[in-house]
Amino acid sequence: MKQLRSKHNINASGTDMPDPITDFSQLVTEYKVHERLVSKLLQQGYTEPTPIQMQIWPLMLRGREILASAPTGSGKTAAFLLPMIHQLKSPRALGFRALVVSPTRELAEQTYRECSVLCEDTGLKVHLIDKVDKVISKFGPGSSQKFDILITTPNRLVFILMAEETMINLSNIEWLIVDECDRLFEGGKRGFKGQLSTIYMACSGLKVKRALFSATQSQNLHNWCRDNLSDLAHVNVGPRNTASQDVEQELVFCGDESGKIHALRNIFRKGYEPPCLVFVQTKERARQLFYELMHDGVMVDAIHADRTQKQRETCVQAFRAKKIWVLICTELMSRGIDFKGVNLVINYDFPPSKVSYIHRIGRTGRAQQKGKAVTFWTLQDQRLLQSISQTISKSGSSVPEWMKQLRRLAPEEKRVKQQKRDRGFVSEGAKFTKHEQEKRKKHQLSKKLTQLRLTGEGSSEKSEMLKAKLYKVIDNQKKTQENEIKQLDRKDERKKRKREKKDAKNPKKNFKKKKTE
Numbered sequence: 001m002k003q004l005r006s007k008h009n010i011n012a013s014g015t016d017m018p019d020p021i022t023d024f025s026q027l028v029t030e031y032k033v034h035e036r037l038v039s040k041l042l043q044q045g046y047t048e049p050t051p052i053q054m055q056i057w058p059l060m061l062r063g064r065e066i067l068a069s070a071p072t073g074s075g076k077t078a079a080f081l082l083p084m085i086h087q088l089k090s091p092r093a094l095g096f097r098a099l100v101v102s103p104t105r106e107l108a109e110q111t112y113r114e115c116s117v118l119c120e121d122t123g124l125k126v127h128l129i130d131k132v133d134k135v136i137s138k139f140g141p142g143s144s145q146k147f148d149i150l151i152t153t154p155n156r157l158v159f160i161l162m163a164e165e166t167m168i169n170l171s172n173i174e175w176l177i178v179d180e181c182d183r184l185f186e187g188g189k190r191g192f193k194g195q196l197s198t199i200y201m202a203c204s205g206l207k208v209k210r211a212l213f214s215a216t217q218s219q220n221l222h223n224w225c226r227d228n229l230s231d232l233a234h235v236n237v238g239p240r241n242t243a244s245q246d247v248e249q250e251l252v253f254c255g256d257e258s259g260k261i262h263a264l265r266n267i268f269r270k271g272y273e274p275p276c277l278v279f280v281q282t283k284e285r286a287r288q289l290f291y292e293l294m295h296d297g298v299m300v301d302a303i304h305a306d307r308t309q310k311q312r313e314t315c316v317q318a319f320r321a322k323k324i325w326v327l328i329c330t331e332l333m334s335r336g337i338d339f340k341g342v343n344l345v346i347n348y349d350f351p352p353s354k355v356s357y358i359h360r361i362g363r364t365g366r367a368q369q370k371g372k373a374v375t376f377w378t379l380q381d382q383r384l385l386q387s388i389s390q391t392i393s394k395s396g397s398s399v400p401e402w403m404k405q406l407r408r409l410a411p412e413e414k415r416v417k418q419q420k421r422d423r424g425f426v427s428e429g430a431k432f433t434k435h436e437q438e439k440r441k442k443h444q445l446s447k448k449l450t451q452l453r454l455t456g457e458g459s460s461e462k463s464e465m466l467k468a469k470l471y472k473v474i475d476n477q478k479k480t481q482e483n484e485i486k487q488l489d490r491k492d493e494r495k496k497r498k499r500e501k502k503d504a505k506n507p508k509k510n511f512k513k514k515k516t517e
């Protein structure tokens with residue numbers, strides 16, 4: 001068994017580890033998984049289990065609690081869905097018995113689709129939470145309780161759990177799965193460790209088992225699982241925190257920010273095989289780049305948090321249907337999303353960390369297919385270059401030797417570097433309107449003020465100065481808005497006068513029109 005594990009790069013630790021399985025038929029013969037369920041895998045064209053599935057299926061089918069990591073695109077979703085569905089067996093009208101938590105709505109929808117296919121002949125009902133106001137009627141205490149699997153984002157679920165009246169009952173949950181679990185320990189807005197404890201408490205039944213999955217793992221996460229999960233089985237496929245070896249990676253030096261748009265046009269001019277994903281740092285830059293490429297005649301769209309849910313869904317669907325060739329996106333789409341056949345990922349803006357790099361480029365080179373990733377860098381990105389170039393080198397692509405020799409960042413420096421740097425405009429032509437510039441300035445000032453308050457650093461004079469600046473920007477914003485309204489009024493007035501003049505010149509037509517009215 002040791003040989004088998006080492007052949008597939010499986011590292012498994014914990015007590016009483018079951019042997020990996022190498023054939024789908026073992027699911028039926030050894031673990032009594034229904035043939036109907038296994039046939040769903042075959043129908044999708046899968047011929048054998050991927051390494052993570054080889055080890056996770058026997059573990060989960062024995063009801064073990066798990067922390068697992070495997071490269072991007074290596075089939076972790078089916079690894080947790082199959083045993084989860086097998087153990088629920090058939091509908092029991094007990095309400096939700098399995099819960100999958102995914103960090104973004106897009107990923108939750110993707111998992112929902114995959115789960116629905118696997119559940120097709122089981123009668124099990126899978127749900128996403130669409131509208132919070134419908135939750136109580138659909139899933140509340142007075143409902144039929146004929147639903148089995150819930151797939152959701154933590155934000156939405158926590159909002160429901162914190163409501164005064166009981167909207168949803170999670171006490172019958174048997175499997176709690178956390179996908180992209182290392183997001184738990186990411187700092188800032190995107191981390192959801194606090195939210196997860198609320199969810200844990202709500203899954204209060206005695207039968208509950210937990211399994212956490214991701215392509216990357218931090219030591220903090222590992223320690224936390226060791227302390228909180230019972231009889232933990234820890235599975236890693238391949239070395240920890242490495243990029244997929246199926247992705248050919250390249251670093252392209254662009255000099256400064258203005259060089260990037262030329263480098264991008266160059267790639268498109270030379271010819272590329274769509275679909276292609278382009279990652280940028282902020283939604284503003286996504287918007288700017290979108291207009292630039294649209295003017296170039298590229299079939300492009302952009303997806304970021306400022307777009308409505310409907311727009312995001314339409315955009316993802318159009319990209320999947322290959323109606324869009326280039327999709328510009330922010331970090332929102334960096335994790336878990338499985339677009340079939342993405343050939344090229346471009347990091348237009350340098351990723352803020354090694355973990356982000358691994359997830360971003362993992363949108364290509366999935367399910368044993370080959371892919372390519374190009375990362376633009378400028379002089380200002382030099383400090384993070386060392387860790388990214390090491391990652392590229394470890395996964396088999398070549399980088400110049402001098403890059404690997406660059407000085408490593410101290411943890412404190414890393415933290416500072418990971419904060420978003422203001423990269424300005426994508427190009428000269430992409431400058432903001434006055435209104436947008438003020439909005440941006442206001443945002444930056446209030447962010448600085450909050451930082452000052454939180455850290456307690458800086459004199460009160462400094463914060464007074466910032467406040468004064470902020471008030472000035474707010475005043476200007478009001479004036480700009482008033483001016484915009486006045487301009488619109490003037491435009492309307494001009495139009496009206498023009499129409500009246502035209503009518504006066506053509507009284508007959510005017511008379512007819514009035515008569516018909």
Ligand SMILES: Nc1ncnc2c1ncn2[C@@H]1O[C@H](COP(=O)(O)OP(=O)(O)OP(=O)(O)O)[C@@H](O)[C@H]1O
Pocket residue numbers: 045046047048049050053070071072073074075076077078214215335336337338362366367
């Ligand atoms: N046994 C298998 N054989 C072939 N393809 C598979 C198998 N299992 C899953 N796949 C396919 O591999 C692709 C990637 O799977 P999945 O999205 O589960 O990856 P992942 O490991 O969760 O990636 P990420 O870390 O990016 O979330 C999917 O298109 C899926 O259909």
